[in-house]
Amino acid sequence: MLTYDINNRGESTIYEYLYGCIKADIMEGRLAANEKLPSKRTLAKNLGVSVTSIENAYDQLGLEGFIRAEAGKGFFVNEIGKTEAPEEPEPLHDKSLAEIEDRHKEFIIDFKANRTSIENFPFTVWAKLVRNLLSDRNEEILGTIPYNGLKALRVALAKHLYMYRGMEVDPRQIIIGAGTEYLYSRLLQMFGQNTVIAIEDPGYKKFSEISSSQGILWDYIPIDREGMRLDMLQDSLANVIHVSPANHFPTGTVMPINRRLDLLNWAYQKPDRYIIEDDYDSELRYAGSLIPPMFAMDSRNKVIYINTFSKSIVPSLRISYMVLPPYLMELYRDTLSFYSCTVSSFEQMTLAHFISEGYFDRHINRMKRISKAKRDEVLNALMASPLSNISEIMEANAGTHFLLHVDTRLSDRSIKKRASEHHIELAMLSDYMSRPSLKS
C-alpha cells in the first residue's frame, strides 16, 4: 500500500503532492509495470484525504500516460520506457556564455554607441499618447495586425513621406517590421537564392552578414567620391544593390544626381535588377534641404525604400518600414504575407499618433538642434587641441556622425587601443571596409 506523508507537501495542494510522489515511484521503479494501484476510496481513507484528491491525482497520471484505468478492474501502472543512458544535464559553459552579458564595456565617451540619452527621448509626450491609447481601450490594438502593419501607422507614414521626402506612396505599399535587419531578411527571401547582392565598400557590413546567414551570395563594390562604382558593379554578378544615397554609411557623402541616374539605368537594363535605398537618417541632416530619395525618381518599380525610427527616435523601439513599388508589393503579399507582423500594435498605434499629431516633426527639429550643438562642441574641442594640426574633418553635415581624417603613422588598431585605454570608444573607417588598409 502506498504511504506518503501528506504533511510533507509544503505549498503544494494534496493532489499535486500525491501526483508527484506516485510519478516518482513509477519513474524510479518502486512501483513496477502492471502493478495494481489501490482503489481511490481505499487510498483516500488510508491517507486521510478526500477521494477527490486521489481522483485528481489519478486523472493527471492517466492523462500523462503513467497509469491506466481498466474497466471494472481498477488502476494499473504502465510500462514506462527509458531514455538510453541518461546523463547529467550538461552544465552551462559559464565562461563563454558570460561574455554575452558582459560584452558592453562602459566608456566615458563612446563615439560608436547606437543609443539615445534620457534627455532626448520624448518621455512626456510618449507617456501621454500611451496613456490615451490604454484608457481608450481601443479594440483595434487587440485584434490581428495586418501582415504589413496597422493601417493607422501606414497612413501616417504615407503622409509623412509625402511632406518630408516628396514621395507619393499608397499606404498599402508600406510594410512595417521589427527593425531594418528583419525587413532585409524578408526582402532577401522574396528575391530568392539566385540573387547576388552588391554592398558598398566601405558600407553597411551587417547586410553582408545577413545575406550570408540566409545563404545568399554578395559582393563588395568599392565606392568613389560619388558612390558605388558603376564599372565595378557592371563587372560583378550582382543583381540587387544596397545603397544609402542621401547619406552614405559611414562616409556621409551624398550621391549626386548623375550617379543616381546611372544606378537607375543599370537597374532598368535587366528584369531581375533592383535597388534597395536605405534612407536611415536622412531626417537628421543639419544643413540644406532633405535630399530627395531615388524612390521618387524611379518610374519602373525598381527601387525599394527602407527607413527606421532607430536613429530618429530611439533604437530600442525596434520599428522600421519599407515601401515597395506596386509590382513587388504584390509579389510580397503573394509569397510572404503568411508571416505575421512583428511589431506590437500598441507601439504602432502610439507611433501613428506621434507622427500624425505633429510630435515627430517637432521631435526631429529638437534632435537636430541638440545633435548639432553636441557636434559643434566636439568639433570645437578637436580644433582647440593639438590634433587640429594633423587632422581634417569631413562630411560634418551628414547627420549623426562625421569623419575625422588624421595624418599619422599609427595604425587604426593602435589608435583604437590607445583611445580605449582612456575609456574612449572609436569606430575606424577600416572597420567598415572589406579589406582593411595596409596600416591596420
Next chain:
Amino acid sequence: MLTYDINNRGESTIYEYLYGCIKADIMEGRLAANEKLPSKRTLAKNLGVSVTSIENAYDQLGLEGFIRAEAGKGFFVNEIGKTEAPEEPEPLHDKSLAEIEDRHKEFIIDFKANRTSIENFPFTVWAKLVRNLLSDRNEEILGTIPYNGLKALRVALAKHLYMYRGMEVDPRQIIIGAGTEYLYSRLLQMFGQNTVIAIEDPGYKKFSEISSSQGILWDYIPIDREGMRLDMLQDSLANVIHVSPANHFPTGTVMPINRRLDLLNWAYQKPDRYIIEDDYDSELRYAGSLIPPMFAMDSRNKVIYINTFSKSIVPSLRISYMVLPPYLMELYRDTLSFYSCTVSSFEQMTLAHFISEGYFDRHINRMKRISKAKRDEVLNALMASPLSNISEIMEANAGTHFLLHVDTRLSDRSIKKRASEHHIELAMLSDYMSRPSLKS
C-alpha cells in the same frame, strides 16, 4: 537671367523654393548643360531676396550634383543624364491590393479568431506599469538591447518557468523574439540547409510554410492517439521534429510519457537530431496540473522549448521566447547573435514587471475562469441543440479550443459554407491536415 516669382512659394522657405525652381529648370532642359548661373549677389538683387537664400539654394544644388562651382569663375549647370525611356509609374493594382485591407470579414461568432476581447486584456495594470516605466526614465530601455532580450525579462521568465513548468533554466539560455514565427525562422537558419523538418499531420501548418520559404525541406508525419508516429518518423529523412506535447494543435491531446521517451530516444540516436517543443498555451489548460515539458526530461541538449504570450496575454503584443540547451545557445550566439533583438525594450520591461510582480499569474487564473465559463456556455448550448444527437465533444480541457466530432454526410466545405452564411466562422480539422479527407 533666372526669374522666379518668390510670392508663388506657398509654405516653402525662399531657399527651398528657389532650389526647386532651378532644379526643375535643369531637369527639364530649360537650363542647358554647362550654362553659367548668375552670381549669388546678382541673383539675390534681381529677385529681391537675401544672398544667404541664394547661397543655401546653390549649396543644396551643388551637394546633389546639379550644379558645380568653378574656382574664380562662378557656378555652372552640370550635364545630367537621363533614365532610359522613363515611363509613368505603374498604378497600384487596386483590386488585388484592396484585398489586403478587406480580408478580415466580420462574423457574429468567430471560432477561429486569434484575438482577445477588451474585457480580457489587463488594461489597468498594464497602463500602470507603462506609466511607472516612463516616469522612471529608466536608461536601460534606451540602450542597446542584448541580442537575446533584456536581462530583466529573461530573469523573470526563468523564475516563471521554474515555478510553473518545473524547468531549471539559466536566463542566459533564453532568447526573446517578435513572435514564434520569427524565432522559428532563426532556428531554421541555425540548423541550416541540410535540415529536414518533421511536422505533425494534422498540425501547425504554418511551420511548413516558414520552412518552404527558407528553402528547408519538411515532411508531414501522421499522428495517432498518442502523438507523432515513431515508425513513420523513422522512415522519413527528418532530423528535426516540431511537436506540442502538452496540447497538440489542433486536436488538444496530451502526449503520454512513453511517446515522449520514444521521441527523446529517437533524437538521442544521431547528433543532428533535435526536438522543437511548442508549449504555446500550456498555461491555459482547465483541468489537472500543468503538463511538465519534454525540455525538463531531456538530458542531452536535444530539446528547444518555445512559448508565446499571444495566447496568454494578447497576440498583438508580439512577444515570444525560446529556451535553448547550453550547447545550442552557444551555437546560436556564435552564428546568429549579430541579429538585433526584435522586441521593443519598452514592452520587454513592462512584461518583466508584469511577470515578476505577480500580475501574470493572476491574469492567467482570471483568463482560465473566463475561458472556462465561455466554453461551458458554448458546450451547454451545443448539448441543448439538436446537434447533440449527432455529435461528440472531444478534448474539451485543452485550453483555448475543443474538437466537435459531427456524424454527418455533409462535406467540411459545405458545413463551413453554411455556417459562414449565418455569419459563423468555423475551423475544420481538415484545414490542418496535409491531405483533406475524402469528404471535403
